[in-house]
Amino acid sequence: MTHQPHNTQPGQDRHTLPFPVSPAIPAVAGGFLVAAVFLLSRGSADGMRRFWLAYVQAFAFVLSLSLGALFFVLIQHLTRAGWSVVVRRPAEILAANFGVLIVAFLPIAGTVAGGSGLLYRWARPLHVTQEAHARGSPLLPAARAAEPTEPPRAGGSAAQADGHDHDAHGGLDELTLKKRPWLNGPFFLARWAAYLAIWAVCGWFLLARSTEQDASGDPRLTLRLQYPSGAMTLLFGLTVTFAAFDLLMSLDAHWFSTIFGVYYFAGSVVGFLAVLILGLMLLQRLGLLRASVTVEHYHDLGKLLFAFVFFWGYIAFSQYMLIWYGNLPEETAWFARRGASTAEPNAWSAVALVLLLGHFVLPFAGLLSRHAKRSRAMLGGWAAWLLAMHWLDLYWLVMPEAPAAAWPPALAEIGCSAGLIGLFIAGLLRLASGRSLLAARDPRLPESLAFHNP
Amino acid sequence: MSVEVSTSRPPAEPVLYGLLAEFDDPAALARAAAAVRQKGYTRWDAHSPFPVHGLDEAMGARRTRLPLIALIAGLCGLIGGLKLAWYTNASDLAFMPSFLRGYPFMISGKPVFSLPANIPVVFETTVLLAALGTVLGMLGLNRLPRLHHPLFASERFARATTDRFFIVIEARDPRFDRRAAAEFLRSLGAAAVEEVAEGPP
Numbered sequence: 001m002t003h004q005p006h007n008t009q010p011g012q013d014r015h016t017l018p019f020p021v022s023p024a025i026p027a028v029a030g031g032f033l034v035a036a037v038f039l040l041s042r043g044s045a046d047g048m049r050r051f052w053l054a055y056v057q058a059f060a061f062v063l064s065l066s067l068g069a070l071f072f073v074l075i076q077h078l079t080r081a082g083w084s085v086v087v088r089r090p091a092e093i094l095a096a097n098f099g100v101l102i103v104a105f106l107p108i109a110g111t112v113a114g115g116s117g118l119l120y121r122w123a124r125p126l127h128v129t130q131e132a133h134a135r136g137s138p139l140l141p142a143a144r145a146a147e148p149t150e151p152p153r154a155g156g157s158a159a160q161a162d163g164h165d166h167d168a169h170g171g172l173d174e175l176t177l178k179k180r181p182w183l184n185g186p187f188f189l190a191r192w193a194a195y196l197a198i199w200a201v202c203g204w205f206l207l208a209r210s211t212e213q214d215a216s217g218d219p220r221l222t223l224r225l226q227y228p229s230g231a232m233t234l235l236f237g238l239t240v241t242f243a244a245f246d247l248l249m250s251l252d253a254h255w256f257s258t259i260f261g262v263y264y265f266a267g268s269v270v271g272f273l274a275v276l277i278l279g280l281m282l283l284q285r286l287g288l289l290r291a292s293v294t295v296e297h298y299h300d301l302g303k304l305l306f307a308f309v310f311f312w313g314y315i316a317f318s319q320y321m322l323i324w325y326g327n328l329p330e331e332t333a334w335f336a337r338r339g340a341s342t343a344e345p346n347a348w349s350a351v352a353l354v355l356l357l358g359h360f361v362l363p364f365a366g367l368l369s370r371h372a373k374r375s376r377a378m379l380g381g382w383a384a385w386l387l388a389m390h391w392l393d394l395y396w397l398v399m400p401e402a403p404a405a406a407w408p409p410a411l412a413e414i415g416c417s418a419g420l421i422g423l424f425i426a427g428l429l430r431l432a433s434g435r436s437l438l439a440a441r442d443p444r445l446p447e448s449l450a451f452h453n454p
Numbered sequence: 455m456s457v458e459v460s461t462s463r464p465p466a467e468p469v470l471y472g473l474l475a476e477f478d479d480p481a482a483l484a485r486a487a488a489a490v491r492q493k494g495y496t497r498w499d500a501h502s503p504f505p506v507h508g509l510d511e512a513m514g515a516r517r518t519r520l521p522l523i524a525l526i527a528g529l530c531g532l533i534g535g536l537k538l539a540w541y542t543n544a545s546d547l548a549f550m551p552s553f554l555r556g557y558p559f560m561i562s563g564k565p566v567f568s569l570p571a572n573i574p575v576v577f578e579t580t581v582l583l584a585a586l587g588t589v590l591g592m593l594g595l596n597r598l599p600r601l602h603h604p605l606f607a608s609e610r611f612a613r614a615t616t617d618r619f620f621i622v623i624e625a626r627d628p629r630f631d632r633r634a635a636a637e638f639l640r641s642l643g644a645a646a647v648e649e650v651a652e653g654p655p
Contacts, residue, residue: 321570327562370521452507 013291015438023426023433027100030422037415045118046403051412052111052119053251057398058416059104060247061271061391062424064264066101067240068272069094070199071265073206074236077229082447083300086292089210089439090279093431094272096207098200100427104420105196108247112185122176122183122253175330176253183250191246195239202232207431210439217441240265248394251401255334259319266312270359271390273305274383281380283437292438295374296451302373309367309386313360338400347405351396359389391417468651471604472498472624473635474611475644480506483619486642488512490621493638497627501611501620520591527587528580535579539572604653610646622650 034055041051069091076084076091108119117124176183206225213221241261249260257263277298283289320340323331335341339348363382372378395413399406406413439445477483480502487500491514500513544567545556558566593599605611605622614620621644623635632649639647 317570317573321573324570325562325564368525370517450507454505 013438014288015292015436015440016288017433017437018287021429021433023429025426026422026429027426030419030424030426032419033415033422034419037412037419041412047412048118050399050402050404050406051416053398053402053406054412054416055420056108056119056247056251057394057413058420059101059108060264060394060398061417062104062420063101063247064268064271064390064394065275065424066094066097066203066272067199067236067265068268068270069097069276070203070206071233071236071269072272072276074202074229074233077206077226078233080226080444082444083297083451085439085442085444085448086289087276087280087297087301088442089435089437090283091272091276092203092207092210093428093435093437094275094279096203096431097424097427098196098203099430100423102196102200104423105192109189109192112188115185120183120188120250120253122172122179122250123185123188124172125185126172126180179253183253188246191242195243198235198239202236210442211435213439213441214436219443222443237265240268248397251398252334254330257319257323257331257334259315263312263315263319266308266315267390267393269308270305270312270386273301273308274387274390277301277305277379277383278387281376288437292449294451295376296453297448298376298379299370299373299453300451302367302379305379305383305386306364306367306373309360309363313364316355316360338396347407348396348400351392351407355389355393355396358385359393363389470625470632471650471652472622472627472630473632473639474605474608474648474650475621475623475639475642476610476646476648477619477621477643478645480504480509480619482643483621484509484512486621486639486644489642490623490638494629495623495627496629497624499622499624501605501614501622503615503617503619506619518595520588520595523591524584524588527591528584530587531580531583532576534583535576536572538579539575540567543567602653604650607653608648608650610648611650625652 037054038051041047072091073088073095075081076088111119112123115123115125172180181187205228209221209225212218244261244264248264249255249257280289280293280298280301284293320335323335332341336344337346337348338352339346339350340352341349363386366372366378366382372382395409399413442448475486477486483500483502484506487509490498491512500509502509540556542556543559546558547555560566561571564571610618611620621639623630623639625632636647636649
């Protein structure tokens with residue numbers, strides 16, 4: 001096309017961080033914060049339970065940002081996208097941030113290996129259950145607090161306050177025992193080792209080959225990135241689904257929903273796109289990528305954000321409606337505990353309503369118009385709002401499993417999230433420092449610079 | 455002189471539709487479009503075999519109202535879908551003849567008008583009406599379908615879909631003057647300027 005693009009050339013643009021930033025500061029601060037919250041929560045079993053749930057929620061949050069980024073980068077290569085080259089490097093850095101995520105997973109691995117069952121009830125060793133049997137306790141089946149059709153619980157109020165998939169004697173109920181072939185410590189740890197290894201290798205590959213092109217300018221690297229992206233996308237889909245089952249769904253080992261992995265994925269992409277939009281705005285404020293990233297690229301990221309807001313709503317409703325229609329107690333209990341019921345609302349009902357409106361209805365209407373997606377203030381505002389909603393969504397998934405009402409967020413949740421976000425930022429800084437934040441010699445860069453929405 | 459001759463025989467002189475100017479490349483087209491706009495013409499158009507970046511801005515083309523039509527049609531589908539679900543399942547309108555009354559189906563103990571159950575229906579009607587509204591709105595805004603256009607009479611214009619770029623100033627433009635407009639288009643670097651007649655009524 002002979003028409004000159006609106007952009008100036010990338011040569012005039014700064015695209016490395018202008019000052020050396022030490023990743024040690026947020027890493028140490030984040031680690032210290034999590035450790036402090038852990039020590040403060042040690043007082044009681046309930047406190048520890050809440051700490052571990054808060055930790056899993058925070059981990060699921062930071063993990064989702066990298067997973068969303070991995071998906072985004074893979075799709076760009078898979079579709080040979082030209083428009084996105086100027087925004088791809090920050091996404092690649094997010095997608096390669098699995099080093100700190102592996103570190104952040106270690107405490108979860110530790111508590112599963114330790115067999116305390118504080119976080120995952122199913123992680124208790126089998127002999128605890130067998131001993132309970134031997135004592136002749138009225139163990140099986142365990143009743144669930146949320147199910148009025150079940151007979152009164154044998155364990156009484158202690159068990160009710162404590163959880164729903166084990167009894168007062170610490171054993172596992174029959175349903176959970178049936179799932180032991182999948183939900184057991186060693187297999188869980190082996191699976192997570194595989195998930196994290198796959199993600200880390202994919203993320204590293206995408207960033208390393210792309211950075212290599214900065215130096216060599218070799219267009220064959222673009223093809224080398226493209227060829228495996230199909231297989232990597234398949235692996236991504238499988239690992240994310242099972243990781244969501246393991247990390248979040250198994251917190252309530254009774255409940256099952258085959259769409260749950262897609263639900264986590266949809267929210268992850270919303271969270272990632274929000275971070276990418278806000279991150280690009282921050283980088284431009286710091287004087288980077290000013291001429292490269294234009295309103296046209298924000299417009300397209302806004303379209304994706306809008307699409308995934310709707311996708312999240314679509315998936316959330318699909319999950320809800322089937323369970324609502326079927327009306328089977330073992331499925332509805334999960335929603336009932338989360339207040340998604342007009343018949344018996346609870347403390348979580350307000351959160352569920354906020355999610356319905358704030359994670360779907362309002363941003364859908366707000367991002368619908370072209371004007372909103374092209375306005376920096378409006379797009380940035382919705383991105384920040386949706387990032388908060390994504391955090392709240394995970395909170396609503398995880399924290400109702402806590403023994404006492406874990407609303408509003410308190411020390412455990414705020415501390416864990418802030419700490420892991422600090423660690424996550426440290427990883428990003430380590431990957432970003434000294435690296436070009438623009439894929440400056442990508443063969444499709446001119447197409448991206450000239451990109452123009454019709 | 456020739457004008458006088460032709461006015462003496464009105465049926466022989468066809469009504470002028472406009473002036474067609476041919477350009478060799480998209481950059482010339484965009485420059486010419488900006489100049490035509492600046493000159494104050496309002497009833498004119500540009501034709502190109504492919505979308506030309508910046509041409510809309512050069513022409514000063516307003517953004518289409520199509521999104522608004524799609525939104526209104528979609529909202530009609532939303533409200534209509536809700537009404538349909540309510541009417542067929544939950545209404546009891548005594549004044550309607552019996553074969554047009556709703557029938558309260560009891561399904562797994564849910565209320566007869568139950569929002570979660572109706573959302574798939576409402577979603578589909580919203581999408582359906584938004585899509586129909588968009589397609590029909592697009593046709594309407596483009597005055598389509600239209601079986602003939604005066605420009606089709608020009609042999610030169612056939613290349614508008616392959617490798618030539620055109621600007622047409624219509625005769626009904628208030629500023630239109632046959633000779634001045636032709637002069638003006640030539641001054642913009644048009645490779646050829648042609649008078650196009652209005653087709654038979």
